[in-house]
Amino acid sequence: MIRFAAGARVRARVADPDGHTRLPRYARGHVGEVVEVRATWQLPDEAVRGVFRSEPVYAVRFNAAELWGSGSHSVILDLWESYLEDAP
Amino acid sequence: MSGEHGELPVAARVRRLEERLIAAGLATDEELDDVLERVFTSASPVNGARMVARAWRDPGYRDRLLADGNAAAGELGFGAGTEGYLLKAVENTPAVHNMIVCTLCSCYPTALLGPSPSWYKSFAYRSRAVREPRAVLAEFGLELPDSTEIRVWDANSETRYLVLPRRTDDADEMDESELASLVTRNGLIGTAIR
Numbered sequence: 001m002i003r004f005a006a007g008a009r010v011r012a013r014v015a016d017p018d019g020h021t022r023l024p025r026y027a028r029g030h031v032g033e034v035v036e037v038r039a040t041w042q043l044p045d046e047a048v049r050g051v052f053r054s055e056p057v058y059a060v061r062f063n064a065a066e067l068w069g070s071g072s073h074s075v076i077l078d079l080w081e082s083y084l085e086d087a088p
Numbered sequence: 089m090s091g092e093h094g095e096l097p098v099a100a101r102v103r104r105l106e107e108r109l110i111a112a113g114l115a116t117d118e119e120l121d122d123v124l125e126r127v128f129t130s131a132s133p134v135n136g137a138r139m140v141a142r143a144w145r146d147p148g149y150r151d152r153l154l155a156d157g158n159a160a161a162g163e164l165g166f167g168a169g170t171e172g173y174l175l176k177a178v179e180n181t182p183a184v185h186n187m188i189v190c191t192l193c194s195c196y197p198t199a200l201l202g203p204s205p206s207w208y209k210s211f212a213y214r215s216r217a218v219r220e221p222r223a224v225l226a227e228f229g230l231e232l233p234d235s236t237e238i239r240v241w242d243a244n245s246e247t248r249y250l251v252l253p254r255r256t257d258d259a260d261e262m263d264e265s266e267l268a269s270l271v272t273r274n275g276l277i278g279t280a281i282r
Contacts, residue, residue, distance in 0.1 A: 022244050024191050026218065039174060041246050057245055068219055073238035075218045078245030 002056050003081055008034045010060060011087040012079060020048045023083040027075075031087040032062040035076060043080050055081045127198065135166050136200035136250055137271035139177075141264045144255045153177045157250060161200065169199025170248075178241060179252040180278070185236050186251050187225070187278030189217035190243040197248040201276050208277065218242060228279040251278040 004010055014029040022044050038057040046053055060079050064071030109115045139160065143150035153160035157175030161167060175197055178186040188196060194209040207213050216224050221238045225231070232238070241249045253275045259267060274280035 022192065024242065024244055026191070038245070038247060059247075061239075064219075071220065073221050073240060075240045075242060077242045078247050080245075 002037055004034045004037075004056075004058055004084065006034050006036050009087040010034060010058070010079075010084040012060075013083055013085060017045055019045065021045045021083075023079060024077065026067060027062060027077055027079070030062055030066050032060040032066070032077075035059040035061050038078055041080070043082060045080075045082075057081070058084065060084070128203065130169060131198045131200075132202045133200070133271075133273035133276060134202075134268070135164070135169070136197070136273075136276040137268040138164055138264070139166075139200065139250070140252055140271045140276070141267035143177075143252055144259045144267055145264055150179075150252070153252065154179060166199055170197060173197070173246050173248045175200075175250060176241075176247050177250045177252050178239070180254045182254070183235075183237060184239060185225075185232055185278065186239045186241060186249075187217065187221055188241045188243060188249040188251060189214055191215070191218055192244050195243040195248060196277070197250055200250055201273055205273065225279060228274065230279065230281060251276055253278075253280075253282040256282070 009031055010033070011031045012023060012027045012029060016025075016028075017023075036059050038059050040054045041057050042052050042054050057078050057080050059076055061074050061076045064073045064075065067075060106117075106120055109120070110117060139153060142164065143153050149160065149163070152163070154177055157177045158167070158170055160177070161170040161175055180186055190196065191214045194204050194214075196204055196208070198204065213224065218240050221240050222232065225238075243249055253271060256262075256267070256270060270282050272280055272282060275282040
């Protein structure tokens with residue numbers, strides 16, 4: 001079940017997880033746009049604890065100005081669905 | 089440099105880990121040697137350069153490379169080296185320049201680019217590539233016009249990126265091996281024009 005389609009605006013969650021995550025700190029709380037659905041992969045945050053659950057992973061593009069307050073480039077990250085929430 | 093690796097703390101950790109794996113019966117010494125042998129003898133930027141040269145010469149291959157990197161790697165015999173991740177090729181044009189980084193560690197497609205250079209693993213590159221890529225590229229001697237959009241791909245997941253550098257204007261006059269010789273590892277990372 002794919003929650004976000006290409007073009008959807010999403011916000012990376014702010015919460016600092018207790019343990020391993022692939023959500024880099026620099027993206028937390030920031031709004032980006034889904035470029036494409038990558039695949040369905042195991043969530044690493046849980047896999048390190050021996051819990052193997054797969055979920056959709058999205059390529060999400062963030063503008064530098066959104067991440068850093070300045071800059072004209074963009075940064076594309078792969079983010080698991082549970083790292084994301086709807087953005088207005 | 090390589091002669092000093094035996095003294096590094098990480099080398100001691102790797103040896104202890106290998107001993108535990110062998111003691112637990114999960115792997116043999118021969119199997120571990122075999123894996124290292126395969127990785128370090130076959131992994132080379134020459135492989136990525138061959139894919140780029142093919143894409144420059146053959147528009148059909150270019151399209152397949154951009155659509156499905158793993159299948160395109162397989163066409164040139166690199167399927168086994170690139171299994172286990174999603175290979176995504178990103179194409180440079182006059183309007184868009186792509187570069188790759190792994191801010192969490194040092195991921196990239198080793199089979200196609202060879203073992204990663206030390207700067208690729210450095211905190212400086214990993215933190216600055218996403219923050220000020222234009223300044224980082226300038227330090228590599230790559231000055232891009234302001235009109236060129238820079239896209240930085242962070243390999244934080246199971247996707248591994250390969251930059252498809254811009255085709256040379258005289259590509260039609262060269263054969264594939266000549267074209268491949270123009271492509272460097274930095275070109276495949278996006279820190280050089282080719």
